[in-house]
Amino acid sequence: MGMSSNLLIIINLRQEESVAKQEAMRKATIEHEMDLRHKNEMKRVEAELKAKAKVDRENRDLTLEQIRLKATENRITVLESIKTAGSVLGSGAQALLTDWNKVLVAAGGFSLIALGVYTAKGTTGVTARYIEARLGKPSLVRETSRFSFLDVFKHPWEQLQKIKDLRLQKQQDALSGIVLAPKLEERLRDVAIATKNTKQNRGMYRNILMHGPPGTGKTMFAKKLAKHSGMDYAILTGGDIAPMGRDGVTAIHKVFDWANSSRKGLLLFVDEADAFLRKRSSENISEDLRATLNAFLYRTGEQSQKFMLVLASNTPEQFDWAVNDRLDEMVEFDLPGLEERERLMRLYFEKFVLQPAAEGKRRLKLDNFDYSALCSKMAKLTEGMSGREIAKLGVAWQAAAYASEDGVLTEKMVLEKCEDAVKQHRQKVEWQSNKRRGSQKVYITLKKKILI
Numbered sequence: 063m064g065m066s067s068n069l070l071i072i073i074n075l076r077q078e079e080s081v082a083k084q085e086a087m088r089k090a091t092i093e094h095e096m097d098l099r100h101k102n103e104m105k106r107v108e109a110e111l112k113a114k115a116k117v118d119r120e121n122r123d124l125t126l127e128q129i130r131l132k133a134t135e136n137r138i139t140v141l142e143s144i145k146t147a148g149s150v151l152g153s154g155a156q157a158l159l160t161d162w163n164k165v166l167v168a169a170g171g172f173s174l175i176a177l178g179v180y181t182a183k184g185t186t187g188v189t190a191r192y193i194e195a196r197l198g199k200p201s202l203v204r205e206t207s208r209f210s211f212l213d214v215f216k217h218p219w220e221q222l223q224k225i226k227d228l229r230l231q232k233q234q235d236a237l238s239g240i241v242l243a244p245k246l247e248e249r250l251r252d253v254a255i256a257t258k259n260t261k262q263n264r265g266m267y268r269n270i271l272m273h274g275p276p277g278t279g280k281t282m283f284a285k286k287l288a289k290h291s292g293m294d295y296a297i298l299t300g301g302d303i304a305p306m307g308r309d310g311v312t313a314i315h316k317v318f319d320w321a322n323s324s325r326k327g328l329l330l331f332v333d334e335a336d337a338f339l340r341k342r343s344s345e346n347i348s349e350d351l352r353a354t355l356n357a358f359l360y361r362t363g364e365q366s367q368k369f370m371l372v373l374a375s376n377t378p379e380q381f382d383w384a385v386n387d388r389l390d391e392m393v394e395f396d397l398p399g400l401e402e403r404e405r406l407m408r409l410y411f412e413k414f415v416l417q418p419a420a421e422g423k424r425r426l427k428l429d430n431f432d433y434s435a436l437c438s439k440m441a442k443l444t445e446g447m448s449g450r451e452i453a454k455l456g457v458a459w460q461a462a463a464y465a466s467e468d469g470v471l472t473e474k475m476v477l478e479k480c481e482d483a484v485k486q487h488r489q490k491v492e493w494q495s496n497k498r499r500g501s502q503k504v505y506i507t508l509k510k511k512i513l514i
């Protein structure tokens with residue numbers, strides 16, 4: 063029994079061993095097959111890539127070859143066309159030069175073309191200048207009442223306002239709203255009557271010089287004079303002309319061309335005229351400014367039916383003598399006296415305080431006080447102040463009312479603003495006298511140095 067069971071165990075063991083061996087052999091065979099398949103796949107991919115690379119290389123070589131061929135072809139075509147053109151032109155030129163008639167016709171043709179081009183250019187320039195003189199406002203003109211077609215498109219609202227002003231202008235008195243000493247008023251009234259009659263009778267206008275401290279009503283009167291006489295006005299500033307350099311001459315001619323094209327007559331107001339009408343002998347004057355002044359003198363050499371020249375200056379003693387020679391009338395605008403200041407106070411109190419308070423549209427009310435007595439009091443306080451400074455005081459009263467909590471303007475507020483203005487005026491006068499003293503000192507030291 064024992065023997066047979068041992069035998070059975072041994073047989074079993076052998077059987078298991080042979081199964082394991084068979085299994086190992088099967089696995090090894092599978093692995094070998096997989097390896098083989100993988101290698102074959104790799105070889106195939108490699109062969110494919112190599113074939114693709116070869117095709118790409120062949121294609122590239124082909125395009126390069128094509129480009130090269132095309133370039134060569136182009137070069138040959140261009141060279142041939144140049145050769146053909148050259149030979150055609152050459153034979154043409156030869157034929158032209160050998161035939162005298164053809165030469166004459168060609169020369170005539172070229173001359174006619176050149177003449178046409180230059181005539182067209184010249185005519186365009188002249189037409190443009192003519193249109194500019196008629197329609198456009200010269201750049202030197204700061205403000206004008208003259209109606210301009212070009213400006214209708216640029217500033218329609220301003221032009222509409224001008225048309226409105228035109229309707230009102232006939233009713234206006236030359237001195238309305240201007241407060242002046244009675245003697246000066248009388249003189250200016252004469253000027254206004256004479257100008258109006260000159261305009262109506264198409265006579266020659268007289269040139270005027272208005273001189274005096276700033277803010278005394280020179281510009282204001284010039285504008286009103288133009289309106290009263292039915293003329294247009296244009297305002298220039300001497301300070302704009304001086305820095306123009308060599309363009310100054312052209313600018314001056316433009317202004318006078320434009321002035322001469324006026325149908326109604328033009329009052330040409332030159333503010334701060336001394337800035338460019340200074341003595342030609344002065345060393346401070348540049349060559350360009352001298353040329354500009356000469357152009358101005360040339361255009362104003364004779365009396366005109368088209369424009370009236372009004373010069374305004376604070377220092378007319380600086381004028382070139384030739385400028386003085388062109389002036390027919392000289393009017394001095396002085397600082398307002400006590401009576402005029404009182405009238406100015408009332409005028410601007412009414413304009414800036416009473417009228418808006420009466421309209422009731424704005425946030426401005428007036429406290430109960432005797433403003434007439436207050437105006438007299440303030441007139442005494444404001445000695446030496448100009449019309450402009452008093453007009454500004456009116457604006458300050460209005461601003462004080464707007465700035466207050468309830469919008470009520472009291473007597474105290476009015477007086478305070480006036481006292482502030484007086485203080486500021488004194489400060490300005492002090493600065494002015496310091497400046498004068500300073501320049502006097504420099505002058506004395508310079509003189510001493512020269513004498514030493």
Ligand SMILES: Nc1ncnc2c1ncn2[C@@H]1O[C@H](COP(=O)(O)OP(=O)(O)OP(=O)(O)O)[C@@H](O)[C@H]1O
Pocket residue numbers: 239240241242275276277278279280281282283333374376406448449450451453
């Ligand atoms: N005599 C005056 N009567 C009424 N208002 C005046 C008077 N003088 C000046 N004003 C006021 O001052 C403002 C400025 O005046 P305007 O421009 O006429 O002075 P100007 O003498 O031409 O000064 P500038 O020399 O500085 O040009 C006017 O718009 C006006 O409100």
